[in-house]
Amino acid sequence: MKAAGFREPKTLADFDYQAIKNGFTVLYRSIFIAAHALALDVAVVTHNERVFGRVPAHGKLAEGLIHSRPCSLLRQEVNMAKATRESQRSEAQELMWQAMEVIEKNEVRAAALCREALRVYPDCVDALAMLAQMESPTLKDYVAALRRAIEAGRRDLGAEYFEAEKGCFWGLIETRPFMRALADLVFALLDWGTPERIDEAIKLQEEMLDLNPNDNQGMRDVLAACYLRQKRYEDAARLLKRYKGDWAAVPCWSRVLVALAAGAEEKAARLLKDAREQNRHVEQYLTGQKRRPRSRPEMYSPGDQSEAVFCADTLWEAWKAHPKAKQWLKEKNAASA
Numbered sequence: 001m002k003a004a005g006f007r008e009p010k011t012l013a014d015f016d017y018q019a020i021k022n023g024f025t026v027l028y029r030s031i032f033i034a035a036h037a038l039a040l041d042v043a044v045v046t047h048n049e050r051v052f053g054r055v056p057a058h059g060k061l062a063e064g065l066i067h068s069r070p071c072s073l074l075r076q077e078v079n080m081a082k083a084t085r086e087s088q089r090s091e092a093q094e095l096m097w098q099a100m101e102v103i104e105k106n107e108v109r110a111a112a113l114c115r116e117a118l119r120v121y122p123d124c125v126d127a128l129a130m131l132a133q134m135e136s137p138t139l140k141d142y143v144a145a146l147r148r149a150i151e152a153g154r155r156d157l158g159a160e161y162f163e164a165e166k167g168c169f170w171g172l173i174e175t176r177p178f179m180r181a182l183a184d185l186v187f188a189l190l191d192w193g194t195p196e197r198i199d200e201a202i203k204l205q206e207e208m209l210d211l212n213p214n215d216n217q218g219m220r221d222v223l224a225a226c227y228l229r230q231k232r233y234e235d236a237a238r239l240l241k242r243y244k245g246d247w248a249a250v251p252c253w254s255r256v257l258v259a260l261a262a263g264a265e266e267k268a269a270r271l272l273k274d275a276r277e278q279n280r281h282v283e284q285y286l287t288g289q290k291r292r293p294r295s296r297p298e299m300y301s302p303g304d305q306s307e308a309v310f311c312a313d314t315l316w317e318a319w320k321a322h323p324k325a326k327q328w329l330k331e332k333n334a335a336s337a
Helices: 017-051 057-065 069-102 107-120 125-135 139-157 159-165 173-192 195-211 219-229 233-242 249-261 265-278 282-286 305-320 323-336
Strands: none
Touching: 069 107, 069 125, 069 173, 107 125, 125 139, 125 173, 139 159, 139 173, 173 195, 173 219, 195 219, 219 233, 219 249, 219 305, 233 249, 249 265, 249 282, 249 305, 249 323, 265 282, 265 323, 282 305, 282 323, 305 323
């Protein structure tokens, strides 16, 4: 049945040529959109072959066409663009190694190398982080600059890379500028010290441990201290359990505070014995018998004064937030004297 108002054309004069022209325009646009979508599919296939070693189901059409003559040219262009990008990244990073070597002696030269690295590769994270360190007039400016460096790192690596390499990040050299910038931002936020900035630092550290559970940067100690500072005891206990084989000074003294916060003084007394065996010097700093140095040591050895300073510095704000626990520790210290 024909629709109402339909009149079947009898002669050429009866055709609506404008309608036909409009129809061809729509068809042309549809073909253009389909071709563009296919080109995107080809790029997706290329990426997934690189990252995952396979092609997802939705990419099968492009997989079949990617080796055809036009698509092979597209693939060559994609590969050339990738090679150029990686070459630029490597060149920029080489400039940053030079900047790291000279920064202590010649900041002007280091800054110039940073800017040259950014000219070569605008998302060079090490360059952005080093300039943030050298040129930020205030802590607020420093934090803002580090946030921009981290955004550059996320762009540089790409969301798919994060998903594919999650769990082994530090083992991949190209991730380390990003991970270093994250750590820099964590410590800057802790220096800022407001509850909101501490929570932001916690989220960053949680991300760092998800990306790199082996924790080559030692962030789990700082994260435990942050949880306790914010009185997030369950999170602190869960983290300490996750790394239960870690018996360095910071986790040992963190376990004492977790037990005290839970009101388990007998358990805390047992854990205090373990903590003292690990490093007996920490107690002197936490109770105020000794003053902490103004700067923490760059390196420390288990059981000695340098580790005690590092531990007390890391956990200072956490114990400070628990005055009853500090008083308990002072009484135990006095009893053992």
